[in-house]
Amino acid sequence: MEINNVKKKITPYLLVSPYLVHFLVFIAFPVVFSILLTFHKWNIISPMEYSGLNNYIRLFQDKLFLRSLLNTLIFLVIHIPLQIIVALFLAEVLNQKVKLRGFFRAAFFLPVIVSGVVVTILWEQLFGYDTGLLNRILIFIGLGKVGWLVDPKIAMSSIALMATWKNVGLYIVLFLVGLQTVPQHYYEAADLEGATHWQKFRHITFPMINPTIFMVVVLSTIGGFSLFIEPYILTGGGPLNSTLSAVLYIYKQGFSYYHMGYSATLGLFFALLIVAVVIIQKRFIEKER
Amino acid sequence: MKKALFYIILVFGALMFIYPFAWMLTATLAPEKEIGNLVLIPSSVSLNSYTQMFAKIPITRALLNSLFVSSVITLGVLVFGSMVGYALSRLEFKGRNLIFFIIIFTMTLPFQITLIPQYIIMVKFGWVDTYLALIVPYLMNALSIIMFRQYFKSLPQDLIDAARIDGCNELTIIFRILWPNSIPALITVGIITFMASWNEVLWPLIVIRNEDLMTMPQLVTLFVVGGRAESQLGVRLASATVLALPIIVAYLFFQKYFIQSMASTGIKE
Incomplete structure (x- = not known):
C-alpha cells in the first residue's frame, strides 16, 4: 500500500x-x-569575449537592421489588409448557397499545405522579368512589364503578394467557420428593419468574425517577422537589401559571418518586438469590439 | 443571375490557386524551350528535366531522410504530447499549474530568440550533421500537449476508473484506453506535426551540411540557390515538383482532415 x-x-x-x-x-x-x-563577442571557435553594451550600440546604428525592420513593415502593411480582404471576400461567396463548396475550399487551401520552398521556386518563374508568366499576361493585356523582383521599390511587395497567395486559403476556411456561426435570424431581423448590406456587415458580421480578424493579424505579424526562405531563394535579400527580412538578417550575421553575439542580440530584439506588437494589436482590436 | 456571378468568382479563384501548380507540372514535362508558355499542353512530353535532376542531386536519399525524420518526430510528439497532456488533465500533483503556465508561455515565445543558442547547443553536443539535430529538438511541442490536454478532458472519467480497477498502469491507460478513443486528436496533431517537420527548412539549413543527411526542402533549396541547377527552368521546377508531390498526394486523399486540423489549431490560438 x-x-x-x-x-x-x-x-x-x-x-x-x-x-x-x-x-x-x-x-x-x-x-x-x-x-x-548579447553582452559578448563570439565566433564559436575562439573563447567568448565580454563586450559590454557594444552589441546594443551597434544595433541602433546598424542601417541594415533598420532596413530589415522597414522591410518587415512594408511586408505587413501589404500582407495583412490584402489577406483579410481576399479571405473575407472569398469566404463570403463560399458562404452563399453554392454547389461544390468542398471542392472550392480544397482548391483555395492547396498552397497552404505545400512547402514554402515549392511556392517560392514556382513564383520565381511567375515573377521573371522577361519570361515570367505575370509579365507575359501583363503584355498580353497591353500593359507594361513590372520588375517584380528586380525593382527595389516593389520587390518586398511582390514577396507579400506571394505570401498572401500561399496563406490566404487558411483564412478563407477560418472566416467561413466564423461566418457560419452568425445566426441567420439576425440578418432576417435586420432585413425587416431595412438595414443596408454595409450596416449588416458592420453590425452583425463584423463583431462575430472579429476574433478571426485578430488571428489573421497576429499570425501574419509573426509570419512577417519569421520570413526567411522566400527572400533566401528569390533575392538573397536584394536588390539593395530591399527584401532583407528579420530572420534572414539573423541568419546572415550568425551563419555567414559567425557573429554569434550580435546575431543573438538581433534575435532577442526581434522577439521582444514581436511580443510588443502583438500585445498592442490585441489591445487595439479588443477596443474595437 | 447573382448565382452565376458567384460561380464565376469561385472558378476564377480556384484557377488562381490551382493553375500555377498545373503550369509547374506541365513545365517540367515540356521540352526546355517551351517552358514559359502560358498554354498547359506541351508539344511533346519529355522526362528530361527529371532525369537531369536525379543525376545531379541525391533526391531519393533526401526523400527517405525526410520520411524518416518527419515520422520519428510525429511519433515522438504523439507519445510525449499525450503523456504530458494526460498528466495535466487527469492527475493531481504539485506544480501542475506551473507546468501548464510554462507550456503556455513557451507557445508565445518567438523562435528568433532561441535560434542561435539552440545551434550552439547542437555544436556543443556534437550533433551538427547528425539526425539527432534534426529530430530531438522537435520531439516535444507545446501546442500538441495543449491539444491532448483539451481532448483528454472531454473523455469520460469512467473510462479511466474502469481501467484502474482492472489494474492498468498509467501508460497502459494512455496508450491502450485513451488513444483508441482519441482518434480525432491523434489525426489532428499527427497531420500538423508531420506537415510542419516535412516543410521545415531553416533549421536543417543551419545544422546540416552533409548532403547525405539533408531533408528534401533543404536539398532542393540549396540545389536551386547554389547554382547547380544552372538556369535550367525545367530542372529547377522538377525539383520543386518532387518536393511538393508527396504532400499533395496525401492531401488529395485526406483533404478534409488537413483542412480541419489546420483550422482547429488556428481557432485555438
Missing part, C-alpha cells in the same frame, strides 16, 4: 519529465544563454 502511494505520487512527475528536460535544454537554457550572448 505504501509503495503504491509513493508510486501514485511520482507517476505524474515521470510523465511530465520528458517535457521538463526538453524545456530546460531547448528553451530555458537558450533564452538565458541568448541574453548572456
